[in-house]
Amino acid sequence: MLPGAYLSDPGVVVRHAAPVGADALSQLRGAYVLLLEDDREARRAIEDLLDDWGVIHAGGATLEELAPEVEAAGRIPDALITDFRLPGQLSGAACVQELRRLIGATVPAIIVTGESDLASVRAVMPPDTALLQKPFDEAAFVLPLLEAVVRARRAESLHIDL
Structure with a gap:
């Protein structure tokens, strides 16, 4: 949470934040994330961060490539991460909605974008989605990812749907 705003509010754009301590980062260990990013180098950079934090992840360049991971994982992901601009007709926002439908739960999401006009991105953002501008x-x-993981673990401990 940032002062005055929840990261899950689709209107919030985060680019810089104070460093997160090792205790907070340890909460990410064992979390499971689906990553949708068509740029191989960008996907690898995010995967490297997730690896450093002990996050289990499955990634793909397209929704079609990532969708089989939903069934194969045998568990509900703690978060979805997607680029906004993807090849084909679906935006990252539409892919979040489709992944949630496939999963059967409203998994918190993070959309990353290089768009300069964020109003058009905000207009289509699904609920429970944080926006990060490249x-x-x-x-x-890490802030919205931590929020998602903490929420998912709280829901799991209470045995409720996200």
Whole structure:
């Protein structure tokens, strides 16, 4: 949470944040994330961060490539991460909605974008989705991910649907 705003509010754009401590980062260990990013280098950079934090992840360049991971994982992901601009007709926002439909739960999502006009991105953002504008720093990326993982674990401990 940032002062005055919840990261899950689709209107919030985060680019920089204070560093997150090791205790907070340890909460990410064992979390499961689906990553949809068509740029191989960008996907690899995010995967490297997730690896550093002990996050289990499945990634793909397209929804078609990532969708089989939903069934194969045998568990509900703690978060979805997607680029906004993807090849084909579906935006990252539409892919979040489709992944949630396939999963059967409203999994918190993070959409990253290089768009300069954020109003058009905000207009189509699904609920429970954080927005990160490229370039962003590591701490800005970890904040909404931590929020998602903490929410998912709380829901799991209470045995409720996200």
